[in-house]
Amino acid sequence: MxxxxxxxxxxxxxxxxxxxxxxxxxxxxxxxxxxxxxxxxxxxxxxxxxxxxxxxxxxxxxxxGLFNSPLDDSVDVAELLESARRFAGQQTALGLDRTMLSSMSVPERLQRPAVGAGFDRARFDRAVELAGRVCEVLRSEGIWPLHHSHVGGVFETEAEVTGLLDALGPGLLGFGPDTGHLAWAGADPVALLHRYADRTGGIHLKDLHPDHLPAQDAEGDYRALSTSGRLWAEPGRGVLDLRAVLAALSDDYDGDWTIEVDFPSVGDVVESxxxxxxxxxxxxxxxxxx
Structure with a gap:
């Protein structure tokens, strides 16, 4: 890379x-x-x-790229693993050697985002198990999976993110953080990057406006807040210290820097x-x- x-x-x-x-x-x-x-x-x-x-x-x-799954009992395990295998083949054909791995769309968390709503230990443990099986498939096909946190998913809070990464270990799962999603959920991206520096293979650089922070005081569901124009910010125009984020990356970091602004905070997507x-x-x- x-x-x-x-x-x-x-x-x-x-x-x-x-x-x-x-x-x-x-x-x-x-x-x-x-x-x-x-x-x-x-x-x-x-x-x-x-x-x-x-x-x-x-x-x-x-x-x-990104491989996404609910990682819950709604998925057919055989189909999930075959989908991961096909995805890995596609990524290697594109000349890539790694992918983000994410879980999204837990209903109660989309309704009440970024606060770990409706935590369920059995659901979490099942998601860790399924994530591990997906990682095994991706690894066997030559693709390095990187956990990519996302508000609204089963691994939303800092405790859930670290719980997943520590449970699966560096031999199976790397780290591919999204600075905005981590910070929205109250995590410290800089501290997490220091903790998992040797496992970081990609990053989404996203800034945040302060209007809907902290998350527990915000009113609105995921879609309303995410498309308000006052949550996501163009890098350098929000409250995150992205220079500190970059400084936390290891000297041998070899991944891309992906700029991501889910919904522009300026009027035009091109200007954003x-x-x-x-x-x-x-x-x-x-x-x-x-």
């Missing part, structure tokens, strides 16, 4: 869907701004070869990414490798 300044075009597709037209708009805009990589996200019906050619037409390459890239060039440009 080489370190690149990448983008996740989530604000393009989260509202309009993952259509070819939406991705075309996102890729064109991100390329014009200066990004050289985007989160790997191969649309249905598109082969990996077609996807690589498509990105190349914009001067882009795929960056670390211009501001984000300008910050990245200033802070990361000297050490990024295109």
């Amino acid at each position: 080489t370190r690149r300044i990448a983008a996740n075009p989530i604000p393009w597709w989260s509202q309009a869907g993952k259509t070819r037209e939406v991705f075309e708009d996102a890729f064109g805009s991100l390329s014009a701004i200066g990004f050289t990589a985007v989160k790997a996200d191969v649309p249905e019906g598109t082969t990996t070869a077609e996807y690589l050619d498509w990105l190349e037409g914009f001067g882009l390459v795929p960056s670390t 990414h211009r501001l984000s890239f300008a910050w990245a060039e200033e802070v990361l440009g000297a050490v990024a490798v295109a």
